Amino acid sequence: MSHQHRQRGFTLIEMMISMFLGLIILGGTITAYQAISSVSEQRDNNYKLQDELMYIHRELSSSVKVAKSISIENNDEGSKLILESYSGEDINKIRCPGSDDGSGRIKWITDVDDKWLTCNDQKVMALAAPGITSVRFGDEGDSVCDDAASPCVRVTLKYKPCREEDECDVKTLSFHLASRATSDSDGDP
Structure with a gap:
């Protein structure tokens, strides 16, 4: 008596069906990864934008609140904010971000052509997308x-x-943004 065992593998059709199902699963995995990456990039851009907005607000408000006078010039080339502080103690002097020079007078400029927000000709922040694209005073x-x-x-x-x-x-x-000084003040705040 001889028992003959017949070995059987996968047929060509079974292999093609399993490969097709594997490709569907792989395609779904790639699509999910791309969607998650896109959401992550959008989230990072929103965090960066929020940081830029908070930074500009913080720097401008700290300058404006110690200003004795504020003047604004707007034209097609950009916007200028000129602030003068009280003369007197060094603590009340207006400074540009990252600068130790408390000259008492600073000029914030947004340049339409150059796409920068500057303080006394020092570049503070690029105005580009994604992010802040313009600042007007x-x-x-x-x-x-x-x-x-x-x-x-x-x-x-x-x-x-x-x-x-x-x-x-x-x-x-x-x-x-408002200064702590009143418009009719002559002395130090």
């Missing part, structure tokens, strides 16, 4: 600052939360 007929008892400035930031090659709307954030 003041507005004609700004009733909040017109009626204020202390020097005040309106800051309008335009920002784009996505890359230049992606399509998304430019968003606007406006806020007012």
Whole structure:
């Protein structure tokens, strides 16, 4: 008696079906990875944008709150914010970010062509997408600052939360900053 065992492997059709199912699983895995990577990139861009907005607000507010006088110049080439501090103690002098020079007078400039926010000709922040794309100081007929008892400035930031090659709307954030000084003060604050 001879028992003959017949060995059987996979047929060609079974192999093709298993390869097809494997490709579907692999495609789903790649698609999920790309979606997660895209969400992660968007989240990182939003964190970076939030940091930029907070940085500009913090630096401008610290400059404006010790200002004795505020003047604004706007034209097609950009916007200028000129701040003068009280003469007197060095602690009340206005300074540019990262500068030890407390000259008492600083000039914040946004340059449309150069795409930079500068302080006394020192580059502070690039204005590019994703991120803050423009900064404008003041507005004609700004009733909040017109009626204020202390020097005040309106800051309008335009920002784009996505890359230049992606399509998304430019968003606007406006806020007012005021000095601690009153407009009729002559002495130190």
